[in-house]
Amino acid sequence: MVPVDPCGRPARPLGAAVTRSFADRHIGPDRSELDTMLPVVGVGSLDELAAAALPATILDGSGLAALPPAATEHEVLAELAGLAHANTVATSMIGLGYYDTLTPPVLVRNLLENPAWYTAYTPYQPEISQGRLEALLNFQTMVSDLTGMDVANASMLDEATAAAEAMTLLRRAGRSKSARLVIDTDLFPQTKTVLYTRAEPLGIEIVEAELADGGLPDGEFFGVLVQTPGASGRVVDWTAVIAAAHERGALVAVGADLLAMTLITPPGEQGADVCFGTTQRFGVPLGFGGPHAGYLAVRQAHARQLPGRLVGVSVDADGDVAYRLALQTREQHIRREKATSNICTAQVLLAIVAAMYASYHGADGLRAIARRVHGHAAAIASGLGEAVRHDNFFDTVLVQVPGVAEAVVAKAKSRGINLRLVDADHVGVACDEATTAAHVAAVLESFGATVPSGPPEAGAVVETRTSEFLTHPAFTRYHTETAMLRYLRSLSDKDIALDRSMIPLGSCTMKLNATAEMEAITWPGFARVHPYAPVDDAPGLLKVIADLENWLSAITGYDSVSLQPNAGSQGEYAGLLAIRRYHLDRGDAHRDTCLIPSSAHGTNAASAAMAGLRVEVVKCRDNGDVDLDDLRAKIADHADRLACIMITYPSTHGVYEHEVAELCALVHEAGGQVYVDGANLNALVGLARPGKFGGDVSHLNLHKTFCIPHGGGGPGVGPVAVRAHLAPYLPGDPLERDSHAVSAAKYGSASILPITWAYIRMMGADGLRRASLSAIASANYIARRLDEHFPVLYTGENGMVAHECILDLREITKQTGVTVDDVAKRLADYGFHAPTMSFPVAGTLMVEPTESENLAELDDFIDAMIAIRKEIDQVGTGVWPAEDNPLRGAPHTAACLVGEWDHPYSRETAVYPRGLGHARAKVWPAVRRIDGAYGDRNLVCSCPPLDAYTE
């Protein structure tokens, strides 16, 4: 018999040269480690594991044959270099909210390309996330300072979705009963498209009007959306329009360019209620559309209405200043379909780049950049004279060239410059930080004009801003490279990211983000292409996109894929919209009900509400599975109104439900569609395909299964995949009004797609399948080893879990008073990031190891959990009081080693729970346990003054 390895492949003969593939480096457990793990799980091979864990009815490894064979890191980097090279990196002067920018190299290498920053997760464990929380607080302070508003959140997905969130915020926060929204015609076209997409299912009627000259239209409306500078580049003071809108009972949101705000009166000082926009031009590369951080800022009165994440200031157990997510942390999980928005993953990494760009340049530096940009625009305007349409502009001029706009754009193109073709008679020219005098001259030549001698005519834009901004030390201390370098290092040292420990967050799939996958994203061929550049500028990017669409279709078994959604939540929204429009087109307008199991991720319900669907909850059985009897009853109750069911597979309970095919059939028979939330695809790749076992549509999270790093809470990519009958309803080009686009850029966060491309290319079919099985093996290994200490809540038919397991602490808490919080915080003392807490079941921890952790790391985590269980027993038996023990006191800082100590456990137990000299590198949490409620009562969401730290 030929000896076979755990995957059933012929084992290498002894002594053969060992060539390790990328998959061998991506996957933690090697053959010999699997030999230790699989017997614990009770199977002999990975194939046996697949047969034992997954229902036979869905097992299907056929899709992967369509993938190219695995390549090595260096082969893939060479291929990507070729694709990057195929793109034309033109000088982008198209504008429309996307501007070239000069990212300071200190930020490229030490932030954007630094795993200590990009491999972190959303800071739900604030004690080990103080670095990125401080950076996000700087972001919020920067945005509120520049816009003149009181409170800003910690990023939106892009400007257009930020505008859409502003729209719904105005409706929630205002008192008007009207369903009409007035928008100015000079909003960016992509912003308008996304507003139209979002407004329709919510029954919001949009009225477009020229507000700057014409004033507000007749009739009632709940809100007004304007922008400055406008798409035409025109700068408008909206004070009078805002006052008139307020008088008529409406609230006003203003889109504002942050660089312009350094020179002109910000919307907050003009009376705006809400401000929205993008921070892209603060050091974040164009990236063919993303990712970049959008922003949303409001007056204090509306702070509790802000969607997404909000970082706030609070105190820790020692009374020291500490940061954490405020108010609506995981709001969707609590409020579900009543949540303010479905935003979960945001754009943290890019928000931090923008904030650091502001810290590095400071107020004076930003003002100087703004003046230079404006000076170039003014030079172009004075060279073109009468042809320029507006007197008041910042960086963009709209030029009237009757009948020859195309010719002008073509001439500029031949000089390596992309201008904006507005229509046959108009050209837009946008200047940015990268614009030079040579560009100005080339632009003027393209118009047949010459550079004017002498300085440009003064007064194109009056510097109307009188208020100070960015005066906090966060923006005055780090103007030298040495200071910035050390600031970045000191912040990231406070956090646990994947570069320090495994992050076993269930449902989040914190796997390796390989360096070879990350390399390409900052290459100019991918990073410096404008999203609205001519298509022939981007053949390499379009190849990456087309390959990915094909590969993801093959992996999921669907027919079409759109890469446009900027996060999982946006993929859900796009997928549900597709279902809704499908029913509408078939004359089934009454199908408006979305069934969602009680175990679902909160974004599901929030997305359904945004898509205009009514949510009906389907019960789960005691074993965690969807209750098919309840499902039958719900289908009968809502028969005519059934639009769809939205399930997660494998379920958020971490098991493969064996009745999934039957469940899908029940819904289909009743005329409904099946949405399969694909966030858990890491348990399916190469093993089963949702498009083949009953799904009509799924979203995937490339930032979970497909190696895009979480960036501390974003970026993400949430492609939506559909069967052929739904393909006509996928989101289209945001520059086309009726395209139902959900993001500002056609391909969403295009510049990070090479990460997923490289992952699939390097893994190949066999590697991907082995990754899924290794992830399942690791989860089952942990479940088996920890079960006697912390009971595993749900298992499938053979006692197997999928790629994650839920540890039930409820009984332990009842008996000892020790909570999941205590265990999560204590894990930091042991050097680990906590698992997911209290989702999807309160009082539990959900552990997902992924395939990337080797046996040593898995065992170390298990040992830490067992040691913690012993500590819990000491509380249970009264050795330590319930109110004063190492768990309740966790986490412990270095400061615990000095000063007074009056606890019943030793300092050694506090900070070196497993004894001195343990091989694991010591993590020192920056703060003690944080008092979240205090911060919510005393909401502070911008940088506190320095004396707050010394009180």
Ligand SMILES: *Cc1c(COP(=O)(O)O)cnc(C)c1O
């Ligand atoms: C992560 C997750 C989502 C949301 O994805 P985001 O990218 O954070 O918006 C939805 N459903 C499930 C099951 C998830 O785990």
